[in-house]
Amino acid sequence: MNKQITVTVNGTEHTLEVEPRLLLVHMIREVLNLTGTHIGCDTTSCGACTILLDGKSVKSCTILAVQADGKSIKTIEGVSAEGQLDSLQEGFHLNHGLHCGFCTPGMIMRATELLENNPNPTEEEIRWGISGNLCRCTGYNNIVKAIQYASAKNRGVETASTEPEFV
Amino acid sequence: MQQNTSAIDRRKFLKLSGITGTGFLIGLNRGLANTVVTGYFQPGADVYEFTPLINIEKSGTITIFNTRPEIGQGTWQAVPSMIAEELEVSLDQVTIVQTGGEKKYGPTQWVGGSSSVRGAYTDLRKTGASAKEMLQKAASIKWNVPFEECYAANGKIFHKPSGKSLGYGELAEAASKLEVPAAPKLKDPKDFKILGKATPRPDVPLKSSGRAVFGIDASTPGMVYASIERCPVMGSKLVSFDDSATKNVKGVLQVVKSERIVGIYRYETIAVIAENYWAALQGRKALKVKWDYQGRESFNSKNFETKLRSLSSQEGLLDHSQGDFEKSFSAAAIKLEAFYETPFVSHSPIEPMNCLASWTAGNKLEIWTSTQVPGDVVSGTAKEFAIPEDNITLHTLFNGGAFGRRLINDYIYEAVDISKKISKPVKVIWTREDDTQQGPFRPLTFSAMKAGLSADGKAIAFQHKVIAPSLEATLEKNHDKTKVNKTMTEAISEQKYEIPNMKNTYVAADFDMPLLYWRAVTSTTLAFAHECFIDEMAVKAKKDPLDYRLGMVKKSSDTEKLLRKLKEVSNWNKKLPAGWGRGVAQYEFFAGLCGQVVEVSKKGKGIKIEKVYAVIDMGTIVNPDTVKGQVEGAIVMAISAAIKSGITFDKGQTMQTNFHNNPVLRINEMPVVEVHIIADGGEVIKGAGEPGLPPLAPALCNAIFAATGKRIRRLPFDINNI
Ligand code: FES
Numbered sequence A: 001m002n003k004q005i006t007v008t009v010n011g012t013e014h015t016l017e018v019e020p021r022l023l024l025v026h027m028i029r030e031v032l033n034l035t036g037t038h039i040g041c042d043t044t045s046c047g048a049c050t051i052l053l054d055g056k057s058v059k060s061c062t063i064l065a066v067q068a069d070g071k072s073i074k075t076i077e078g079v080s081a082e083g084q085l086d087s088l089q090e091g092f093h094l095n096h097g098l099h100c101g102f103c104t105p106g107m108i109m110r111a112t113e114l115l116e117n118n119p120n121p122t123e124e125e126i127r128w129g130i131s132g133n134l135c136r137c138t139g140y141n142n143i144v145k146a147i148q149y150a151s152a153k154n155r156g157v158e159t160a161s162t163e164p165e166f167v
Numbered sequence B: 001m002q003q004n005t006s007a008i009d010r011r012k013f014l015k016l017s018g019i020t021g022t023g024f025l026i027g028l029n030r031g032l033a034n035t036v037v038t039g040y041f042q043p044g045a046d047v048y049e050f051t052p053l054i055n056i057e058k059s060g061t062i063t064i065f066n067t068r069p070e071i072g073q074g075t076w077q078a079v080p081s082m083i084a085e086e087l088e089v090s091l092d093q094v095t096i097v098q099t100g101g102e103k104k105y106g107p108t109q110w111v112g113g114s115s116s117v118r119g120a121y122t123d124l125r126k127t128g129a130s131a132k133e134m135l136q137k138a139a140s141i142k143w144n145v146p147f148e149e150c151y152a153a154n155g156k157i158f159h160k161p162s163g164k165s166l167g168y169g170e171l172a173e174a175a176s177k178l179e180v181p182a183a184p185k186l187k188d189p190k191d192f193k194i195l196g197k198a199t200p201r202p203d204v205p206l207k208s209s210g211r212a213v214f215g216i217d218a219s220t221p222g223m224v225y226a227s228i229e230r231c232p233v234m235g236s237k238l239v240s241f242d243d244s245a246t247k248n249v250k251g252v253l254q255v256v257k258s259e260r261i262v263g264i265y266r267y268e269t270i271a272v273i274a275e276n277y278w279a280a281l282q283g284r285k286a287l288k289v290k291w292d293y294q295g296r297e298s299f300n301s302k303n304f305e306t307k308l309r310s311l312s313s314q315e316g317l318l319d320h321s322q323g324d325f326e327k328s329f330s331a332a333a334i335k336l337e338a339f340y341e342t343p344f345v346s347h348s349p350i351e352p353m354n355c356l357a358s359w360t361a362g363n364k365l366e367i368w369t370s371t372q373v374p375g376d377v378v379s380g381t382a383k384e385f386a387i388p389e390d391n392i393t394l395h396t397l398f399n400g401g402a403f404g405r406r407l408i409n410d411y412i413y414e415a416v417d418i419s420k421k422i423s424k425p426v427k428v429i430w431t432r433e434d435d436t437q438q439g440p441f442r443p444l445t446f447s448a449m450k451a452g453l454s455a456d457g458k459a460i461a462f463q464h465k466v467i468a469p470s471l472e473a474t475l476e477k478n479h480d481k482t483k484v485n486k487t488m489t490e491a492i493s494e495q496k497y498e499i500p501n502m503k504n505t506y507v508a509a510d511f512d513m514p515l516l517y518w519r520a521v522t523s524t525t526l527a528f529a530h531e532c533f534i535d536e537m538a539v540k541a542k543k544d545p546l547d548y549r550l551g552m553v554k555k556s557s558d559t560e561k562l563l564r565k566l567k568e569v570s571n572w573n574k575k576l577p578a579g580w581g582r583g584v585a586q587y588e589f590f591a592g593l594c595g596q597v598v599e600v601s602k603k604g605k606g607i608k609i610e611k612v613y614a615v616i617d618m619g620t621i622v623n624p625d626t627v628k629g630q631v632e633g634a635i636v637m638a639i640s641a642a643i644k645s646g647i648t649f650d651k652g653q654t655m656q657t658n659f660h661n662n663p664v665l666r667i668n669e670m671p672v673v674e675v676h677i678i679a680d681g682g683e684v685i686k687g688a689g690e691p692g693l694p695p696l697a698p699a700l701c702n703a704i705f706a707a708t709g710k711r712i713r714r715l716p717f718d719i720n721n722i
């Protein structure tokens, strides 16, 4: 028996019929067609599927769609309007914070919550804060820099980043 | 500063995300903006082709076709940059389109071997320069002025004396009719505006906003999903299966027998087709399958490794010989021998294998996937399914990592086969368990090392004997077992150490599962044995390990320069705190040359990796930021392979399943990395993607020896318990 749920996704309310055992990540990707939320493991290991549920970061492969009933979801597509970048996205851009970019949406959702709770984290706090998210490509150090950039920018602090030379 | 940046960001973002309003960048995922692939590329009116890689439209729109798939290594930027530099346009002014194996885009439609820049640097610059000269000539004809009085800049041709100018769009038609210059003049590197500069990558805004489309994100109307049951004991025969419970799963549409074609193997499989992926997975779990393992269930790692050790007594095939190893070894004042062991590993790119295929009437085929080899996807699929290449449209999408895994088409053929059988577009998605368990794997190598030193410690005899399964034997039916498989002895005979008597050999071990190239291939395992053993020799010679290498290495070679630089940047002679140690290693192989110094400290029973200094020898570079990123990424991958679980087998099956028991390094475990690039602008260009891997494990283990006196000769090892 399908169940009817109502969720607000990136500010828009949706009423959907879902299988009771459907995972939230599959609802996001296949029903809502928001493919920026990725799947890397299906087993809570990698964090590629991280979204914000009522403002808290969760791995959307570990909860059922029906558990999101009545709640608000933010995915990577809701972080900034099309054509714009928020401070984290800009931080990733200017600091080469990704290679393949498959882990990036999850990293950014996790970092969004981290900066919300702790606007000026130490490097150590950033590393621990993101340690649930895997990146197979980068070596992580530029991801830390990207988050530091966003933290500084959000607080109106001049960053040490050098003026980027654009092509 | 930041405002400025955002403004530029925004322009670039708009252009790439296909919402410029010009209408020729087409979203392929139901309205979501994304990158462009040839299959969806629709040029505007009046488009003129200057070589297949450059289109210029009357409107002024410039398109550069990228033949090298983006797997994270930065080709999406690097390849168009080489053309744009000489064409005198910025990447901001061009649309980048990924090709899909179409014949007209030529034979370079693949990525691997760190070859995308080093293999194309001059050719792609010439491509851009030819088009520029044609545009310049067209302008000079139109103005009736000498060619030399004109110059190109910023997408326009200017007439220097008068200051008048014409945009490329206005000149495109006339220019495209001119003869292509045979030897266009290339820019002096000191005038470069793009090449050699650290510039943010154009794909990052897309990827950081969820709007980039990876293979796994593709969709097409009427698409269904497939999850495939493959026997955990690879190579087993399918006896029978019962899908009655599967068919009761809501959303399951049908179950079909299919096949996985990987290297020389063809494995029987069962595909569960459903309306959505979740239903396909549930249906697959409900299958009851009988396999005939045909004796393969007796295979396990323990016995296999014992076998390899016993094979080390065999003579093996000769890889390289100089002087008289036997004689000099037996006469040597100091002798040493050691045996090194490494594991199988998985590629584990973070995006699982996937492919969407749509086989339609008239044997037409459309494919959407992540792949390193678009050219081979088209030609291989045409051959395998006996249809003309022209019937195939391939959309090469962004790869969520690859590391060699996406060099072969097994997952693509699966989707094609199923779509053909069910006459529907079908998306095959592998689970992480499928990806971890089903291979192909990087082969392990064992190494039997011998060295003879003179009384004063000089190396006079050296042997590296490799005992390993043959990678190519699992990929090619006609593989010749009587010859050395050079992949399995990768570069062991090409290091720049000048040792008068050397004998390197290879003993092949039988192995009957799919193997494949992994980032930096067997250099990743052979360098471990080779460079740790050089360290053992230095210890026996009572010499500093870095100076020992310098004393042995060919004078004025790139390796010598690299080691000197490494010594300098790592402050090699500076005293370390108590309980710390440092180690060095280098390895030169087909992809390039990198050396590293690793610093470690004792921490309880274990070891902490404090810092890695890397020096990579490049010759010439396109984007130093990308090079540094690649080296750092190679280092994290190498640390994972050195200290985390490898792939092992028991009862014929892979023991590891997912990231919890086949882990990769997490952010809080990552050391500080400092990358230095040697780029003296030489003609010889080396690769960036792979060379950072091989030196890490030996430099790390040499550092651990320096800190603890414990010599590690087997990977992986538990860094928390040394
Ligand atoms: S897909 Fe959810 S944690 Fe990996």
Ligand code: FES
Pocket (backbone or CB within 6 Å): A098, A099, A100, A101, A102, A103, A104, A134, A135, A136, A137, A138, B072, B350, B400, B401
């Ligand atoms: S950039 Fe590829 S997984 Fe993080």
